[in-house]
Amino acid sequence: MDNFEPKIVAFLCNWCSYAGADLAGTSRIQYAPNVRSIRVMCSGRVSPTFILKAFSMGADGVLIGGCHFGDCHYIEGNYKAARRIALLKKMLKHLGIEEERLRLEWVSASEGSRFAQVINDMTAKIKELGPFLPQKCSEA
C-alpha cells in the first residue's frame, strides 16, 4: 500500500477556491501532487452526477471547494452546494463509500496555505483508506 498515490478530483469555484489554489502557487506553497482540479463558476454548479461519475471512473476522492458562507460571488450558491453534498454523503454511506472520500471545503481567495493544507490532509486520509475499490466501470 506504500506506493498508493490517490487520485483526487477537485471541483473549485472560480471566485474563491480556485483563486485560493492560485495563491498557494504564487506563494510557492508545496503540496501533494494528487489533485486534478476542474474549474466551475460556483460550487453550486457541482451536480451530484459529476461526483458519482468521478467515483465510478476510479477517483479515490472528490473535493468540492467553495466560498465561505456570506462570501459567495453568487450570493448563496455555496449554501445550495452544502445542502446537496450533505445529502449525497448520506447516500454514499449507504453505498458503502467512506464519507472521507467526499469532502466539501470553504477556501477563500486569500487562503492559499489553507488550500494546501486541505489537499495534504485529504491525500493523507485517503492514503490511509486505500484505493477506492469498486473496479473501474468505464461504461458508467
Place this chain on the structure above:
Amino acid sequence: MGETRIGVFVCHCGTNIGAYVDVPQVVEYVKGLPNVVHAERNLFTCSEEGISAIKKAITEYNLNRVVVASCTPRTHEPLFRAACEEAGLNKYLFEFVNIRDQCSWVHMRQPEKATEKAKDLIRMGIAKASLLEPLEEVEVQVTPSALVIGGGVVGMNAALNLAEQGLEVQLVEKEKQLGGTLLHIHKLFTTDEEASKLIDPLVQRVKNHSKIKTYLSTKVKSVSGFMGDFNATLDQNGRESNIKVGTIIVATGAEELKPAGQYGYGTLPNVMTQLELEQRMNRGELDGQNVVMINCVGARVPERTYCSGFCCMTAVKNATLIKQSSPEARVWVLHRDLMAYGVEFENYYRRSMEQGVRFIRYGLEKPPEIIGNGKAEKVKVWHQLRGREVELPADMVVLTTPLVPRGDNEEISKMLKVPLSEQGFFLEAHLKLMPVEFATDGIYICGSARWPTDVAGGISQAYAAAAKAAIPMRRGYVKPEAITALVNEDICSGCGTCEPLCPFKAIELQARNGKKVSHVAEAVCKGCGTCSAACPSGAITMNHFRDVEILAQIEALFS
C-alpha cells in the same frame, strides 16, 4: 463545424513552468491526443511572439479550438481569448489549462509528478475544448443616467462626479435637505475646519447643476431590471414617480450608535454621544469644565466586534477643541486602543497630548464606572499603567460610539438584490478586486453604507464608484459574459425547482404552448449554474460549463 481541430500551446513561462515540468515531453504527448492537429511550446505564450504564434496557427492549421496551458485564467484568459477573436475564432472556443499556479509552482521538488499532472490537466482541457461551442454575447443598451441613493457628502460627490462627465443623475435623499450626517458635525479632523464649510458649497453645486435632479424627502420604493436598464419607483411624500436609469450607486451612509442604558446614557442629563456633543458645540453651548470621554462604547465588544475606525480621531478632535476653547478645563479620553492610522492622524493625536488632553487606557474586564446623583459627577476607572483605580471629576461624560448600519439597509438590500455583511453593512463584490462594486452588475457602493469611513475615505470611494458607474454609461452598451443558463423548453417539465434557487431572480416560469416552462432572462443570469445542477429533468444547460463538457473532463482524467 465539421472536424474538430485543436491547437495546443504549452508555455514554459521562462523557468516558472519549464524548470519543473518537462515541457518538450508534454508537447510530444499532447500531439498524440484525439483532435489535436497542432501542438507547440512557447517560452512565453503571452508574449507578442506567443500571441502571433496562436493567430498564425489558427490560420495555418485551420484550428477551430485553442488550448493554452500556462498560468491561470484569472489573469490571462482575456488575452488569449482576444488573440482567438483577432484570428476569427469565437472566444468561447478557447480553453485554459493551469499548469503553473496549480502545478509547477506547487510541486517544485517533484518534477516528474508535476509533469505527469500537467499531462493529465492538459488531456482534461482538450477533452473539454473538443465539446466547446461558440457563444454570442447579447448587447444591452445602457441608459446614460444614474440613480444615486443618499444625499450626504459621499452621495453628493458621486453625483457631481458623474454630472461633470455629462451624465444625468437622479439624486434621492430621504431627509428634507441635502447634507447627511455632516450637517450635525461641528468641525472635521484633522483640519479643524467647520463641516459647514465643506458641505454648504457642495449642496449649492449640486442644486445648481443642470445634470442633477434632486429628490428630497424621497425614498426608493422599488427597483426592477438590470444593468443598463433599471426601472425605479420613487416615493416623494406619498407621491410616486418612475425613473429609468442605467446604473445605481448606494451611498446611504450609516448612523451613530445610541448606547441606551450604558454609562447612564438616556437617564443622566450630562451623558451624551460625540455627535450630540458636536451639536452642542455647534450651538456654542459648551459650559462644562471637566470632560471625560469614554471610547469604544458598544464597539469591539462581543455583540459588536468591529472597530468603527475613525471614532478615536473624533474623540481626539473634540477633546482638543474643548481644551483649546477653555484651557483650564480638564479633559480625559478613556480608550482601549487608539487608532491613529490615517494621514497625519498620529501627529494630530500627539498634538492633542501636547495641548493637555489626558489619555488613560482601560480594559474591558474593568470598564469605567459613572458616579453621581441624578447626573454624572465622577468617573471611576482602573488606570492600567498605574495599576490602581482613579476618580476623575466630570461635568460632562461623552461616549464615543461606533457607526452602525441604518435600519433600512435590509429593505434596500432586498430591493436591489445586493448582499449585506454579517454586521448589516452592504457587502462589496470583492474586498480588494472590486471594492466599490456589488456582485450584481451595474450597482455600486461607497461610503459608510459599506463600512464606517471618515470623510476623506468616503469621498475617495465616491469618486471610485462614480468612475466605475460611468464606464458602461459612457460606452453606451454592455456585453455580459455569455456564460449563462439556457432552458430546453421541450424537456422542461415546469416543476419550478430552479426558480427559487436563482439568487438573482433571473428565472421565471412562463406559459408556452399551454404549459408552464422555465425561462432564463439572459441579461440577468450571472452564470453560477446552480439551477442547472438542480434541474431534475436535465433541461437547463449551463453554457461553457455544460454537463457533457465537465463529464468529458472527468472521463479524460481516468482514460
